[in-house]
Amino acid sequence: MSSLTKIDVKFPLANRDVENKRREIILPDVRARQLSSEAMGEQPGTEMFPVDKTCTRDKVILEALRYESDEIISYFDLSFQSVYDGPGVRVVVFMQGCHADCVWCHSPHARPASSPVLFFEQHCTSCHRCEAACPGYVHKFENNRHILNRDNCIQCGKCIEVCPGSSIYKPVSTLSLPTTQMPVGLLFQNISPHLNMIKRFGGITLSGGEALLQKKAVIQLLSLCKAAGIHTAIETSGLLPAKLYRDLDELVDCWLYGMRFTTNYPHNDHSKLIERSVEVIAQYHTDILYRIPVVPGHTDTDWYLDKCLTLLTQYHSDRIFLSPWNVHTSHYYQASGIREKITMPDEAQCRKSEQKIRAFFRHHHIEIADISAY
Structure with a gap:
């Protein structure tokens, strides 16, 4: 954890x-x-x-x-015009750290408290500057291949400083350390111009990782946003203790609820955690957008779909939102040096899985809504 x-x-x-x-x-x-x-x-x-x-x-x-907002917030990415992470156009803060350990995780580098160094081999020019600069001998070149000994990495960033293909100002770098830590007030100051541009037709979403693992920072950031009249949303797996979902009724306008009844079917059953967390959230006068990730063999099983239907029925919801499989999932496993836990599905498997999910809910008169049009 x-x-x-x-x-x-x-x-x-x-x-x-x-x-x-x-x-x-x-x-x-x-x-x-x-x-x-x-x-x-x-x-x-x-x-x-x-x-x-x-x-x-x-x-x-x-x-x-x-x-007063001096709590440190840790995040690994920002998105400024997302239409897939809540109502309207969103500024999304992807917060670092996640305990869920989903075997299909799309962002494995987001799970630890700090991301490992990301290395995109296709952009490497084999200049050897990182090898000379690194105090831990992380980088070496053998048979024209750039190899990283990640166990020695202390995340000092010296390899990034000397790499001609790396910069914090470039959208794609050969090497990067994506985790950023800063005071909440400073982050709010940085994103305020973007929030002000979209406040009439969007807002801010705290995603992850699992945002509420940093609850103090979340409360401070959402307090600033609410004082500025910004619509707020939190994305969650639903797998946190119920107490972490309390005291947020006046700060969160919308929940993106992940319904992680399982993170590795059939081995993990998280039904009790889901039931407890949604019970707390449902007490608030806020929107709950129930989301299902499309994962062949996990979220398209009869067991999982029945669990989702029972929850939707209990809380009188007649719609769900699908999160399609990210075809670039392997990209970050390779870049972070983290081993994949499952064989990644191909396009045909994902298409078949999504068709099954859609047919199931259509049969039970549950609308599958498009979050980009919400």
Whole structure:
């Protein structure tokens, strides 16, 4: 299990109480620092939160929230115009760390607390600069092949710094360490321009990995988003303890619920975890978009489909959303040096699996909706 699970998940105050508390404690402190700077002869407007008499109440609260949002958030990717991760157009934060261990995982490098170095061999020019720079002798070249001894890697990033085909500013790099860690307030500041552009017809989705393994960071980020009027969504497998789904009713507008009754059929049965987590989420006045990943031999079995139907019936849902198989799944296993746990299905198997799933729910009058049109 990821070390990210070792977190303090207490959140004793409701969202409205948090706002009142922050106005009581933080805003006077901000004003005190402003008066102090003026007494020292500093020009108005140079303090951290310059006073703007035209500023709305919400903007002032948002500035205070940013100041307090110092929890570190860990993520491995950002997407700025997704139409597959919630209603409308979404900014998606793919958060690092996952405990589910699905045998079909599409992003194996997202599972540990920090991603291993990714190496895309097809972009390597065999310049040997990484070999010379690496203090752990991770990189070596044998018979015109670039080989990585990953056991020695300390993730220092020196190989990336010297590699002519690698850069954090390039969409595709020969070498990369995708995990990024930063204060929540800074991440919110970075993505705010994108959120403001889509706030009328989209919002933010926290995906993963499993976002709620970093619950403190999630609460801070969603608090900022709600104060800014941003629609919020969380994607979850449903496999976390029920307590991690509590205290979120005023922060989450929409849940993308993964229905992981199994992560390795027939060996793993997670029915009890699913029942407990969805019971908590269903108490909120929020949308729940039930999602089924298309995985031949796992999520198309009669056992799994019956489990899904029972849950949908219990919570009076007449629609589901399918997550198609990612044909590029092997790509990240090869790049991260992680061994695949199953034989990856081919296109024909995926097509047959999806047809079976669709036929099953159509027979039971359950709509299979298109999330990009939701």
